[in-house]
Amino acid sequence: MQGLFITIEGPEGAGKTTILQKLAEELEEKKFNVVLTREPGGIQISEQIRQVILDPNHTAMDSRTEALLYAAARRQHLIEKVVPALERGSIVLCDRFIDSSLAYQGYARGLGIDEIFTINQFAIQDLMPDKTLYFDIEPEMGLKRIEKHKGREINRLDLEELDFHHRVREGYKTLLKMFPNRIVEIDASEPFETVYMHAKRLVEEIIAKKDTLRI
Numbered sequence: 048m049q050g051l052f053i054t055i056e057g058p059e060g061a062g063k064t065t066i067l068q069k070l071a072e073e074l075e076e077k078k079f080n081v082v083l084t085r086e087p088g089g090i091q092i093s094e095q096i097r098q099v100i101l102d103p104n105h106t107a108m109d110s111r112t113e114a115l116l117y118a119a120a121r122r123q124h125l126i127e128k129v130v131p132a133l134e135r136g137s138i139v140l141c142d143r144f145i146d147s148s149l150a151y152q153g154y155a156r157g158l159g160i161d162e163i164f165t166i167n168q169f170a171i172q173d174l175m176p177d178k179t180l181y182f183d184i185e186p187e188m189g190l191k192r193i194e195k196h197k198g199r200e201i202n203r204l205d206l207e208e209l210d211f212h213h214r215v216r217e218g219y220k221t222l223l224k225m226f227p228n229r230i231v232e233i234d235a236s237e238p239f240e241t242v243y244m245h246a247k248r249l250v251e252e253i254i255a256k257k258d259t260l261r262i
């Protein structure tokens with residue numbers, strides 16, 4: 048495909064959404080076609096699935112149901128939004144993708160990284176990101192940031208115990224070892240400008256390797 052598929056990953060409150068928004072604005076100013084989107088969500092059907100998954104009242108949700116719902120939301124979002132954008136030659140910046148399922152459901156919930164990869168393979172049919180930026184942060188620091196973030200809804204996964212959030216981070220560390228060529232780590236505990244400049248430099252390097260992207 049003509050475009051570039053970049054995903055951004057990390058525990059809660061790492062700064063993914065804020066940095067992606069700024070990056071997208073700057074790339075658009077430089078005349079790139081950018082599609083900024085998120086998972087679960089990004090299109091109507093997947094946003095509705097998101098509400099079901101993340102509703103804090105849904106405490107009875109089974110872990111496998113949760114994993115399948117994330118994969119279903121991913122499938123629809125990929126087919127309706129990501130693939131057409133890549134075919135048009137856009138840069139797709141996606142806030143979370145398959146690695147979230149591998150870290151949260153596969154590792155932290157204990158369902159198994161390989162098992163979760165298999166059900167997701169049915170959903171994505173080999174369409175993996177070109178590059179993934181992993182924002183690393185201590186869960187305590189990330190959770191403190193989202194507590195302070197006015198207007199940020201607290202969802203069902205935010206409410207998991209601290210141990211769960213530590214396992215999520217361990218899960219991501221495992222993925223870094225499994226996919227060393229695709230996933231690159233950024234220290235997200237640094238001040239905002241430092242994290243932003245690091246992410247921006249990496250994205251510019253990725254773009255420079257692909258010369259078909261400018262409008």
Ligand SMILES: Nc1ncnc2c1ncn2[C@@H]1O[C@H](COP(=O)(O)OP(=O)(O)OP(=O)(O)O)[C@@H](O)[C@H]1O
Nearest residue numbers: 059060061062063064065192193196237238239242
């Ligand atoms: N490097 C930083 N230092 C301090 N605060 C930050 C930094 N980056 C982002 N923030 C602030 O932390 C809060 C959470 O940021 P953001 O929503 O971007 O995180 P996130 O990784 O998308 O979180 P989640 O995945 O849980 O939605 C926001 O209030 C944001 O302004």
Ligand SMILES: Cc1cn([C@H]2C[C@H](O)[C@@H](COP(=O)(O)O)O2)c(=O)[nH]c1=O
Nearest residue numbers: 086087117143144147148151152204205
């Ligand atoms: C895609 C995906 C996400 N999750 C979790 C990670 C977060 O706790 C929420 C999404 O909230 P955010 O504010 O948009 O970051 O869902 C997951 O467990 N598995 C996934 O595949």
